[in-house]
Amino acid sequence: MADTLVAGTAGNSASMVEEPLDLVRLSLDERIYVKLRGDRELRGRLHAYDQHLNMVLGDVEETITIVEVNEQTNTQSVNTVNRKVPMLFVRGDGVILVSPPSRSS
Amino acid sequence: MLFYSFFKTQVGQQVTVELKNDLAIQGTLESVDQFLNFKLKDISVVDEERYPHMISVKNCFIRGSVVRYVQLSPPTVDTALLQDAARREAQSTQQQQQQSKPPTAATNTTAIATATGSVS
Numbered sequence: 198m199a200d201t202l203v204a205g206t207a208g209n210s211a212s213m214v215e216e217p218l219d220l221v222r223l224s225l226d227e228r229i230y231v232k233l234r235g236d237r238e239l240r241g242r243l244h245a246y247d248q249h250l251n252m253v254l255g256d257v258e259e260t261i262t263i264v265e266v267n268e269q270t271n272t273q274s275v276n277t278v279n280r281k282v283p284m285l286f287v288r289g290d291g292v293i294l295v296s297p298p299s300r301s302s
Numbered sequence: 303m304l305f306y307s308f309f310k311t312q313v314g315q316q317v318t319v320e321l322k323n324d325l326a327i328q329g330t331l332e333s334v335d336q337f338l339n340f341k342l343k344d345i346s347v348v349d350e351e352r353y354p355h356m357i358s359v360k361n362c363f364i365r366g367s368v369v370r371y372v373q374l375s376p377p378t379v380d381t382a383l384l385q386d387a388a389r390r391e392a393q394s395t396q397q398q399q400q401q402s403k404p405p406t407a408a409t410n411t412t413a414i415a416t417a418t419g420s421v422s
Contacts (some may be wrong), residue, residue, distance in 0.1 A: 211389075216396070218392065219392075222388070224390045225388055225389065226385055232413055237324075244352070244388070245305070245388040246378070247303060247304050247391060248395055253374075253379070254307075269407055282371075283375075284371070284374040284376040284379050286305070286309075286373075287371055288371070289368050290367070
């Protein structure tokens with residue numbers, strides 16, 4: 198058991214996951230879902246990232262969620278705005294989470 | 303340093319910088335530094351009706367920390383090169399971390415030993 202573990206550690210570093218950012222590395226050239234501050238979400242192909250989670254994404258679809266409260270009727274309405282950007286740099290300080298896209302999208 | 307190098311390759315290209323206050327500025331990338339501050343020339347604000355304050359501004363400096371997005375033109379971006387560079391960057395930062403770990407522990411032990419030694 199210990200031997201396999203050691204062998205794993207010495208194995209090729211390209212497919213190994215030992216720190217959280219390795220999961221992001223394995224998403225390179227894959228479509229990913231990024232949740233951002235300010236009720237924004239992105240879906241796009243990951244071309245580059247760094248330790249701050251700055252990223253370059255291709256074929257991006259951005260979804261902005263706007264919740265409006267009507268004070269007279271006291272009801273909430275949720276509106277989403279979608280837009281497409283062919284190539285986008287995203288600054289890492291706005292990133293909340295990175296994940297593979299959900300199957301519905 | 304990956305994105306600093308990347309943006310240096312984008313100097314001279316048309317970009318749209320979207321700020322955290324929703325202002326979007328289009329212009330030619332003049333220069334970039336390690337904090338990803340940008341200098342743009344020949345700028346125009348994307349939604350001038352909503353943001354008329356900068357109509358007469360031609361050149362500007364943008365502090366990196368207020369940037370949300372930079373929209374780029376796809377033909378100027380070599381995606382295969384970027385992915386390779388990202389993998390190399392990931393590997394090199396990991397190696398730096400591993401190299402810095404063992405000496406830190408060793409230094410601490412010596413520091414404690416020296417401290418106790420000097421007290422007695």
